[in-house]
Amino acid sequence: MNTTPAGTRALLFGTTSLIIFTFNVGALAAQETEGGFLGTLVLGESKRQVQTDTAVPVTYVDQDEIDDRQAGTVAELIDSVPGVSLVNGSTPQGSGINIRGFGANSTFGTDSKVAVQVDGASVGAEKLYRIGTQLFTDPFLYKSVSVIRGTVGSFEYGSGIVGGVVKLETKDASDLTGGEIGFALGQTLEFSSNGNGVASSSVLGWQPTQDMEILLNYTWRDQDNQKDGSGGTIGNSAFTLPSGLIKAKYTFGQNRDQSLTLSFAKTTASDRDVPFDSFTTTSDSFGTVDRDTDSTTAVLKYNFNPISNDLIDLDVILSHADQQIDQRYVPGSSPFEGTPAGAGIIGLVGADHRYQTTKLAFKNTSLFDTGAVRHDLRTGLEFIRRERLDASTAAGGVDRRVAIFAVDDMRIGDAWTVTPALRYETSKITGSTAPNDGIHKNDALMGGVSVRYAFGSGLALFGNAAYTEGLPIIDDLSTASAINQSEKSRTFEIGASYDRTDLFQSGDTFAIKGVIYQTTLNDVTSYLVPGVRPPAPTLDKIETEGLELELSYAMEIGLYMDLNANLVKGTEFGPGMPATDWRSSPADSVRVTLGKKFGDELDLSWEVVANKSIDTGTAAASGFGIHNLRATYIPQDGVLKDTQIRIGVENAFDRDYTPHLSTRPAPGRNIKLSLSRVF
Numbered sequence: 001m002n003t004t005p006a007g008t009r010a011l012l013f014g015t016t017s018l019i020i021f022t023f024n025v026g027a028l029a030a031q032e033t034e035g036g037f038l039g040t041l042v043l044g045e046s047k048r049q050v051q052t053d054t055a056v057p058v059t060y061v062d063q064d065e066i067d068d069r070q071a072g073t074v075a076e077l078i079d080s081v082p083g084v085s086l087v088n089g090s091t092p093q094g095s096g097i098n099i100r101g102f103g104a105n106s107t108f109g110t111d112s113k114v115a116v117q118v119d120g121a122s123v124g125a126e127k128l129y130r131i132g133t134q135l136f137t138d139p140f141l142y143k144s145v146s147v148i149r150g151t152v153g154s155f156e157y158g159s160g161i162v163g164g165v166v167k168l169e170t171k172d173a174s175d176l177t178g179g180e181i182g183f184a185l186g187q188t189l190e191f192s193s194n195g196n197g198v199a200s201s202s203v204l205g206w207q208p209t210q211d212m213e214i215l216l217n218y219t220w221r222d223q224d225n226q227k228d229g230s231g232g233t234i235g236n237s238a239f240t241l242p243s244g245l246i247k248a249k250y251t252f253g254q255n256r257d258q259s260l261t262l263s264f265a266k267t268t269a270s271d272r273d274v275p276f277d278s279f280t281t282t283s284d285s286f287g288t289v290d291r292d293t294d295s296t297t298a299v300l301k302y303n304f305n306p307i308s309n310d311l312i313d314l315d316v317i318l319s320h321a322d323q324q325i326d327q328r329y330v331p332g333s334s335p336f337e338g339t340p341a342g343a344g345i346i347g348l349v350g351a352d353h354r355y356q357t358t359k360l361a362f363k364n365t366s367l368f369d370t371g372a373v374r375h376d377l378r379t380g381l382e383f384i385r386r387e388r389l390d391a392s393t394a395a396g397g398v399d400r401r402v403a404i405f406a407v408d409d410m411r412i413g414d415a416w417t418v419t420p421a422l423r424y425e426t427s428k429i430t431g432s433t434a435p436n437d438g439i440h441k442n443d444a445l446m447g448g449v450s451v452r453y454a455f456g457s458g459l460a461l462f463g464n465a466a467y468t469e470g471l472p473i474i475d476d477l478s479t480a481s482a483i484n485q486s487e488k489s490r491t492f493e494i495g496a497s498y499d500r501t502d503l504f505q506s507g508d509t510f511a512i513k514g515v516i517y518q519t520t521l522n523d524v525t526s527y528l529v530p531g532v533r534p535p536a537p538t539l540d541k542i543e544t545e546g547l548e549l550e551l552s553y554a555m556e557i558g559l560y561m562d563l564n565a566n567l568v569k570g571t572e573f574g575p576g577m578p579a580t581d582w583r584s585s586p587a588d589s590v591r592v593t594l595g596k597k598f599g600d601e602l603d604l605s606w607e608v609v610a611n612k613s614i615d616t617g618t619a620a621a622s623g624f625g626i627h628n629l630r631a632t633y634i635p636q637d638g639v640l641k642d643t644q645i646r647i648g649v650e651n652a653f654d655r656d657y658t659p660h661l662s663t664r665p666a667p668g669r670n671i672k673l674s675l676s677r678v679f
Helices: 005-032 063-069 340-349 474-478
Strands: 058-061 084-087 096-099 114-118 121-123 142-149 164-170 182-192 197-209 212-223 239-252 258-275 288-304 314-329 353-370 373-388 397-412 416-431 438-454 459-470 487-501 509-522 541-554 559-574 577-581 589-598 602-611 624-633 644-650 670-678
Touching (some): 063 142, 063 644, 121 288, 397 474, 416 474
Antiparallel strands (some): 058 142, 084 096, 182 670, 197 212, 212 239, 239 258, 258 288, 288 314, 314 353, 353 373, 397 416, 438 459, 487 509, 509 541, 559 577, 559 589, 589 602, 602 624, 624 644, 644 670
8 A cells, every 4th residue: 555654543543443433332232242132123214224245345325225216317316325426416417426536537438447237238438529419318218227446345346346346227117016907197397496407207016917017217307507506607507308218028938037128218408509528517618519419228128037947047138339429510610610729629519429338248156155155146247338439539440349347255154254256258340431540459467365253242344355357448449559459457446334223222133334445546647747748648547545444223112313424545656756646535534424314204314414625636625514305295085195205405504615526516405306106
């Protein structure tokens, strides 16, 4: 680790405190349960369950939390996950996800080190200059989001994943019908004061038979330019976003052990006279464009899971993701129009872009024993074809890949879990235009291991190690040094978790999980030395390290608390330059939610979000603290029975601030009202 003394002390203090605390509460809980069976209890419940049963740093956002957060974008669904930072997360355009200092930044919407999947389909672009489109979809289409932080849990989903994986699962008809034959219609209306936002989501679930289910969803979301905390207009924050989802599932076989699922999701937008640089608030030297964006994802999945054979749980998944961006330069909008430099700028801003990713995946899960070891073995074979359209300033071509992977959760007794993981991937990139034509081949073997020991008291200690390689991508065709060189990353993690019921009093639940990580990225090709215009040398190495903490506590009387914290330090190294702060390091942050549930009828909560000030040398941001208030009311009888009424007040004190890594001010006070009902 390459840290400052203060940073090292902070990490060591956090680790020691976590381990001492979990040992102490473990001993306390063991003493409390020595008397034997305590009887049937009603347990308290907080907003989010901490995933203490795995060594992988993963956070799961379920349907209840999706509804509760009233998010306008997918990014806003996961901004409460430790390690996740957003770039302009309140709009679908010009925004992105940054995890552990990798992913989106103010120049590109992604750096290929954060993977996004929808129902198993790999979505999003590799790199688009000044255009962020990784999050181009609507939250109303989804029932759950999982965020895997770091590399150790990523080998089933791709190579070169340093930041993490975002997995989205679309809704099913049975989520509405409860698995019973018939129709169910859901309608949600949402209104927001800042930007006069309006959203409508209509969803129909139909089960004509026990074996067939069909879902139709149409969502329309509209927002004007928002205001920041000082009352100023946040330019380039308006959007209109229609989205749709069609999903069908057919179950068949002698024991209903086979199924076929088809999902088709589509989101579009038509923006007129907007800045080409979607990260900015006003037009600059690039001028403005008329931009049409179309994002389509189609997935066909076959599952075979025979009851009599634990060795087979087979998924065959054929997916196709298509993201198309058509742009037309608005004449007269660039100050460089008519100059020698203007020709290049107009060619850049008027370029169309299209990414198409087709993937055929075979994945199987086998359960078996070898002596005292119980295995949960997941294996897979993937064929991937990604095609990028030629643009005037970016090389087009085809990237064909074949990958195999194996991940084995080996449980030894009731205490030990050892999980080795391997992935081997080959790539063949064919450039379609000179001088970038030709074939470039690369391959890599990568993998990792997790070791977890669970004590009987609810305490668990774990350690992870992972190595991955980011094989060259189509965008690297324009750089000779990058197209034949992979980026190499190593990550080490240690952590502890503890969960217990009846810890301090009867019926309460407590869970805590902390992870300390250290990541080194070598043979860097994605980032240039700062302050040097292209062609410029790339960085030699990037080191990041941090502490992520998740905690939840709930009492039988309905009181609950959730806490997420993230402390991180990053350093970049380049030829002929001293070690400096990593330009994409997120700010240290903490998020605390306090709430009270009154049965199934009313849920009130107060959320505090605090970020520490940060100055990396290339970017700086002041610290801030904001308050969000939420109330969910679900009448249990009367004419409004089962209607969900939600009121949220975000940035309640109208704080004027700009989060680190963002290029626009954050929205000021925003009052939201949602009405939802399933008929």
